[in-house]
Amino acid sequence: xxxxxxxxxxxxxxxxxxxxxxxxxxxxxxxxxxxxxxxxxxxxxxxxxxxxxxxxxxxxxxxxxxxxxxxxxxxxxxxxxxxxxxxxxxxxxxxxxxxxxxxxxxxxxxxxxxxxxxxxxxxxxxxxxxxxxxxxxxxxxxxxxxxxxxxxxxxxxxxxxxxxxxxxxxxxxxxxxxx
Amino acid sequence: xxxxxxxxxxxxxxxxxxxxxxxxxxxxxxxxxxxxxxxxxxxxxxxxxxxxxxxxxxxxxxxxxxxxxxxxxxxxxxxxxxxxxxxxxxxxxxxxxxxxxxxxxxxxxxxxxxxxxxxxxxxxxxxxxxxxxxxxxxxxxxxxxxxxxxxxxxxxxxxxxxxxxxxxxxxxxxxxxxxxxxxxxxxxxxxxxxxxxxxxxxxxxxxxxxxxxxxxxxxxxxxxxxxxxxxxxxxxxx
Numbered sequence: 001x002x003x004x005x006x007x008x009x010x011x012x013x014x015x016x017x018x019x020x021x022x023x024x025x026x027x028x029x030x031x032x033x034x035x036x037x038x039x040x041x042x043x044x045x046x047x048x049x050x051x052x053x054x055x056x057x058x059x060x061x062x063x064x065x066x067x068x069x070x071x072x073x074x075x076x077x078x079x080x081x082x083x084x085x086x087x088x089x090x091x092x093x094x095x096x097x098x099x100x101x102x103x104x105x106x107x108x109x110x111x112x113x114x115x116x117x118x119x120x121x122x123x124x125x126x127x128x129x130x131x132x133x134x135x136x137x138x139x140x141x142x143x144x145x146x147x148x149x150x151x152x153x154x155x156x157x158x159x160x161x162x163x164x165x166x167x168x169x170x171x172x173x174x175x176x177x178x179x
Numbered sequence: 180x181x182x183x184x185x186x187x188x189x190x191x192x193x194x195x196x197x198x199x200x201x202x203x204x205x206x207x208x209x210x211x212x213x214x215x216x217x218x219x220x221x222x223x224x225x226x227x228x229x230x231x232x233x234x235x236x237x238x239x240x241x242x243x244x245x246x247x248x249x250x251x252x253x254x255x256x257x258x259x260x261x262x263x264x265x266x267x268x269x270x271x272x273x274x275x276x277x278x279x280x281x282x283x284x285x286x287x288x289x290x291x292x293x294x295x296x297x298x299x300x301x302x303x304x305x306x307x308x309x310x311x312x313x314x315x316x317x318x319x320x321x322x323x324x325x326x327x328x329x330x331x332x333x334x335x336x337x338x339x340x341x342x343x344x345x346x347x348x349x350x351x352x353x354x355x356x357x358x359x360x361x362x363x364x365x366x367x368x369x370x371x372x373x374x375x376x377x378x379x380x381x382x383x384x385x386x387x388x389x390x391x392x393x394x395x396x397x398x399x400x401x402x403x404x405x406x407x408x409x410x411x412x413x414x415x416x417x
Contacts, residue, residue, distance in 0.1 A: 147298070170295075
């Protein structure tokens with residue numbers, strides 16, 4: 001089928017739980033595959049997204065690479081969606097926001113129990129950590145939000161089928177959860 | 180003839196001295212609120228219960244019902260404002276629902292659900308707020324405190340103890356305890372005090388009781404706060 005809706009997905013500072021939940025739509029994935037094709041996504045291994053209709057962003061923004069990837073998605077996706085608690089408010093990774101970054105690094109790589117050969121990783125290929133973990137709407141404009149940790153498979157299904165059918169997406173009470 | 184107000188065109192009788200909130204609750208009309216509780220002196224601070232009374236915004240929990248008032252409650256404009264207020268509460272504190280024992284039974288969360296709040300809109304403060312785990316039976320997590328003062332009022336008005344107070348200004352505002360050391364364990368708070376059970380969020384938790392109700396059976400899992408909230412307020416504490 002020509003002109004399938006192009007969907008890109010990524011997990012920034014997330015745990016891939018939201019991606020797993022998307023896969024939980026189970027056999028409905030076959031129906032979805034008739035209507036969409038995946039561009040950049042952990043499901044395809046395409047490295048950069050180009051001209052997509054929908055971008056699904058899991059996770060918050062914790063390092064410089066996350067910023068670049070998020071901006072690439074914003075530039076290339078007509079509709080950008082914050083998926084899950086971490087994308088919406090930073091989530092679990094944002095617990096480090098209350099501790100200075102230097103102290104976090106020291107605890108993990110210098111002073112932590114069982115650390116051998118203590119050193120803070122500084123390879124130039126490693127993305128630099130941001131001072132805090134940011135919700136993605138604080139970095140780029142976001143069009144829709146799917147709350148949940150993770151959003152249930154039915155949330156993905158309702159949202160995507162609403163969009164594909166040309167309806168304004170809406171979530172009924174039972175599908176709105178912050179946990 | 181009995182006196183009436185109208186809320187969203189519905190005639191509602193009231194008794195002299197009742198607030199709009201009291202008249203509405205008695206008639207089964209839900210007005211979103213967090214700092215209001217029927218058993219305590221109204222505080223009027225969360226502003227969620229703002230309704231339009233004869234063209235003017237008033238907090239329903241503090242404003243007296245007066246014969247002939249025409250009140251708007253369930254309007255898009257009011258609920259848009261309420262959603263913004265709720266979002267401000269979420270970004271001022273640190274409300275990470277996935278790891279909170281109160282999740283599913285939390286009134287702040289339930290108001291968010293009721294208003295179909297899907298994001299927090301504003302930039303997060305990520306303000307550092309300290310815990311107090313000193314008490315043998317009660318845990319305080321200030322990250323989740325919304326300064327509704329229900330614990331302050333419950334301790335003062337029902338428990339007769341005056342354990343809690345709000346101290347400081349702006350982002351440094353915090354819940355404090357009435358003891359020499361400043362720790363909760365050195366106050367007279369008992370695990371059965373009403374103040375220990377009144378918190379609408381997960382800021383005051385009873386230790387060793389978390390996650391006892393499975394997901395799917397929690398208070399707001401299937402019924403919104405408009406249904407369960409009114410029931411609860413009619414049945415709570417007799």
